[in-house]
Amino acid sequence: MGVKAIPAGEASLGTTWRRLSNVIEAELAWWPGRLFLVSRIVIACTVTMVLIMIFRMPSASLGAYYPLLISRDTPRATMRSASTIGAACAVGTAEVIVGAMLFSGSPFMHLLWVAASLFGVFFLISTMRRYDAALAMGLVVTNSIVVWDLPTSSGLKLEQTLFTLLAILLGCSVTVVVEYVFAHRRAPDAVLDGIRERLRLSGDLLRSYAERGESFVALRSELRRSATLGTGALRELLLDSEYEPTYKGTLSAALALAGRLIELTASFADVEGPGSEPDCARCAVIAANVNTIRLNLSQEKASGWADLPVDAGTCTPILAEIERNVALIAQCFMENELPSRFRLIEVEREVSWNP
Secondary structure, three states, X not given: OOOOOOOHHHHHHHHHXXXXXXXXXXXXXXXXXHHHHHHHHHHHHHHHHHHHHHHOOOOOHHHHOHHHOOOOOXXXXXXXXXXXXXXXXXXXXXXXXXXXXXXOOOHHHHHHHHHHHHHHHHHHHHHOOOHHHHHHHHHHHHHHHHHHOOOOOXXXXXXXXXXXXXXXXXXXXXXXXXXXXXXXXXXXXXHHHHHHHHHHHHHHHHHHHHHOOOOHHHHHHHHHHHHHHOOHHHHHHHHHOOOOHHHHHHHHHHHHHHHHHHHHHHHHHHHOOOOOHHHHHHHHHHHHHHHHHHHHHOOOOOOOOEOOOOOOOOOOHHHHHHHHHHHHHHHHOOOOOOOHHHOOOOOOOXXXXXX
């Protein structure tokens, strides 16, 4: 009996649909801090729109959308992003006003100016490293060009263009204020929370791999997302923190190792299929050690540390690298000069592992 071939069109359509569903699932997936981030975005947009309505700014609705474009990794990043977007919009507004004044008398020159402006906008969006600033300038330029094509007086067109710029600057300012207000309300140990969250993800995935659990696929997707995000935002918070220099260096090293642990675990989850019994047992022990570190950082009672013998071989080199990375993270918090509440509890009893 022959095997029925699948038409190429149906296969392509199925692949496209799976990719689209994966993108939608990744965008809608929940991750720690998402509700807090969405709440800040909603507050910034709402406050901007309320101020626009209170002062009755004409042609100012665009300002309520600009808080969506601003980075919110850290207050410093928000200030830098808002300043860049505000400056780009000011440049774009000046270009529209000057161009409209110079070429409004000739329809042909006006058409060439509109074409050149749109070409410049799309060129900057495709080439600039600061994509948010280029997109923000493109929005204000295209919106202002439409305003200057309306059959109204030049004074009214200029007023609407300037009010649009004012609304955008207002939205950027409100976003910065909201971020700084909520920055003072964040937990003082945000860096430690980020390290603990990365340890939790890695430990849960290794434990699910060892137990062949059903949550492995969901944990792998969450781990990929965390690896993509990286540790840049936490490093910004660490730079702005008031920790002692010695402890700040310890946290910096632990953060770098936690980021590397996420990348190694994500690579392990992508490459490896069903594991062998020795690998599964080793994953279970490594997951227990990761949980030990996480519990100590949470100032809870630690479980016993399970040491793996040197001669306990594995056919998976990346698993040995994960084990080495976990041991380095543990060493970061075992220095005598650190505060006692951040020091790992030393366990006298060693638990041996036998495959």
